[in-house]
Amino acid sequence: MYETTYHKASSVSEAVDLLKKADDGKLLSGGQTLIPTMKQRLAAPSDLIDLRQIDELKGISRQSDGSIRIGAATCHADVAGSADVKEALPGLAALAGKIGDPHVRHMGTIGGSIANNDPAADYPSALLALGASIETNKREFTADDFFTGMFETALDEDEIVTAIVFPATEKSAYAKFPNPASRYAMAGVFVAKGANGTRVAVTGAGQDGVFRVKEMETALNGSWSPDAVASISVSADDLISDIHGSSEYRANLVTVMAKRAVAAA
Amino acid sequence: MGQVTMTVNGKTVSGTVEDRTLLSTFIRENLALTGTHVGCDTSQCGACLVHVDGKAVKSCTMLAAQANGGAVTTIEGVGTPAELHPVQKAFKENHGLQCGFCTPGMIMSAIDMINRLGPNLDEDTIRHELEGNICRCTGYHNIVKAIKQASEEMADVLEAAE
Ligand SMILES: Cc1cc2nc3c(=O)[nH]c(=O)nc-3n(C[C@H](O)[C@H](O)[C@H](O)COP(=O)(O)OP(=O)(O)OC[C@H]3O[C@@H](n4cnc5c(N)ncnc54)[C@H](O)[C@@H]3O)c2cc1C
Ligand code: FES
Ligand code: FES
Numbered sequence: 001m002y003e004t005t006y007h008k009a010s011s012v013s014e015a016v017d018l019l020k021k022a023d024d025g026k027l028l029s030g031g032q033t034l035i036p037t038m039k040q041r042l043a044a045p046s047d048l049i050d051l052r053q054i055d056e057l058k059g060i061s062r063q064s065d066g067s068i069r070i071g072a073a074t075c076h077a078d079v080a081g082s083a084d085v086k087e088a089l090p091g092l093a094a095l096a097g098k099i100g101d102p103h104v105r106h107m108g109t110i111g112g113s114i115a116n117n118d119p120a121a122d123y124p125s126a127l128l129a130l131g132a133s134i135e136t137n138k139r140e141f142t143a144d145d146f147f148t149g150m151f152e153t154a155l156d157e158d159e160i161v162t163a164i165v166f167p168a169t170e171k172s173a174y175a176k177f178p179n180p181a182s183r184y185a186m187a188g189v190f191v192a193k194g195a196n197g198t199r200v201a202v203t204g205a206g207q208d209g210v211f212r213v214k215e216m217e218t219a220l221n222g223s224w225s226p227d228a229v230a231s232i233s234v235s236a237d238d239l240i241s242d243i244h245g246s247s248e249y250r251a252n253l254v255t256v257m258a259k260r261a262v263a264a265a
Numbered sequence: 266m267g268q269v270t271m272t273v274n275g276k277t278v279s280g281t282v283e284d285r286t287l288l289s290t291f292i293r294e295n296l297a298l299t300g301t302h303v304g305c306d307t308s309q310c311g312a313c314l315v316h317v318d319g320k321a322v323k324s325c326t327m328l329a330a331q332a333n334g335g336a337v338t339t340i341e342g343v344g345t346p347a348e349l350h351p352v353q354k355a356f357k358e359n360h361g362l363q364c365g366f367c368t369p370g371m372i373m374s375a376i377d378m379i380n381r382l383g384p385n386l387d388e389d390t391i392r393h394e395l396e397g398n399i400c401r402c403t404g405y406h407n408i409v410k411a412i413k414q415a416s417e418e419m420a421d422v423l424e425a426a427e
Contacts, residue, residue, distance in 0.1 A: 001285045001287075002285070003283065003284070003285055004284055004285050005284050006267065006284035006328060006330040006331075008330075008333075028331075031326060031327060031328070031331065032308065032326060035287075035308075035326045035327065035328070036307060036308045036326060038285075039287075039306060039325075040306070048284070048328075050330075050331060052331065077320075100396075100397070101311070101396040101397025101398075102321065102374070102377070102378065102381075102394055102396070102397060103311065103314060103321050103322050103323050103374070103397045104308070104323070104397065106320040106321060106322050107322050107323075107326070107327065181309070182309070183396060
């Protein structure tokens with residue numbers, strides 16, 4: 001790891017100030033992506049601004065309209081274990097409980113995961129399928145506008161994700177085929193039926209990151225059953241092909257995971 | 266460089282370290298507690314597990330500065346040679362280790378899962394919970410057996426205490 005200077009922020013405004021003052025600063029949340037990347041010398045921020053101790057970024061609350069608000073620095077284990085999330089959004093709780101391993105879930109956070117937008121990360125599929133909104137220190141995004149490509153988001157350099165709000169949803173479920181070594185998704189499909197209609201979002205497979213499958217959404221609007229999506233496949237053209245699996249293999253996994261998710265919802 | 270102070274195995278310790286120092290490096294090199302192992306460079310093997318503020322985390326994927334002010338437990342803080350922790354005793358009895366490199370991490374993982382999920386764990390739960398711990402030697406069966414036995418013995422201890 002290259003040299004760096006560590007700062008602990010105790011509020012969002014302090015974090016913004018520290019970030020502005022830094023030469024080439026980076027926010028540090030759970031560190032479960034950033035620290036391994038720095039160890040490999042693939043990132044070399046001059047300064048690290050730690051968000052993990054900022055109280056206003058933590059916690060899960062159910063709001064009066066039934067939506068669930070999750071602070072950006074809330075760890076995966078807390079989302080997986082939350083009684084409110086399990087009741088209102090079982091698919092989201094199940095997803096959080098399948099990220100990596102128990103130790104990664106103790107540190108890694110929802111804000112860090114979506115800001116990073118790894119094409120194989122789990123959370124982006126839930127935000128897109130549930131029609132979540134993303135609050136930052138500057139503005140609010142819809143999930144549709146937030147994820148802009150592989151490891152790309154609509155965030156500015158000095159912008160901090162503060163919370164994610166998930167609207168009340170009738171049904172939600174997630175099915176993931178994990179890479180046996182890394183546990184990241186080879187293909188993960190999140191299905192939801194709620195205020196934003198029926199949505200199907202796929203992670204782990206797309207070259208540009210998370211995407212929706214409109215054809216499956218239409219089919220599920222007609223009939224919510226695994227059979228409704230069984231004969232729908234996505235084109236392999238825009239899917240990832242790597243040592244873990246070809247794009248054709250991933251295309252097949254998308255249909256299989258969609259069926260499993262619908263069956264589980 | 267900065268000063269870090271934390272409680273490790275019940276004792277307050279401090280040291281001056283570079284900000285990029287990993288918690289695993291601080292534990293091994295500054296504190297000479299070499300029971301915490303480093304087995305990979307990719308945050309995947311779990312040999313480096315310690316508990317920070319009561320939760321198992323990978324000390325190779327956390328800066329010492331992030332643990333500043335916290336309470337850390339390493340394998341040296343678990344049991345004593347004369348009086349092994351039930352998990353350590355069960356690993357010994359079930360031949361849950363061969364070379365022993367992964368063992369400190371396995372024990373810290375096992376204690377964390379029993380703390381979180383309660384005693385009397387079933388095999389399926391134990392196998393899923395071990396997703397972040399890699400062993401090159403044993404083939405895992407005896408590790409799972411050991412954790413199952415320890416989780417049952419810890420249930421007996423808890424019942425006896427009630
Ligand atoms: C062994 C292992 C297995 C894993 N398996 C999975 C898996 O199966 N599925 C999965 O989805 N993920 C997996 N992960 C990744 C894990 O979920 C990370 O926790 C997550 O991707 C990043 O979150 P973090 O809080 O650790 O972020 P950090 O590593 O601290 O930060 C990541 C990036 O986001 C930026 N950032 C952090 N917080 C904010 C914020 N509030 N606002 C703006 N920018 C911010 C940082 O500057 C950095 O660029 C795995 C990681 C490991 C080590
Ligand atoms: S040394 Fe920490 S996970 Fe391998
Ligand atoms: S006993 Fe050798 S690595 Fe597990």
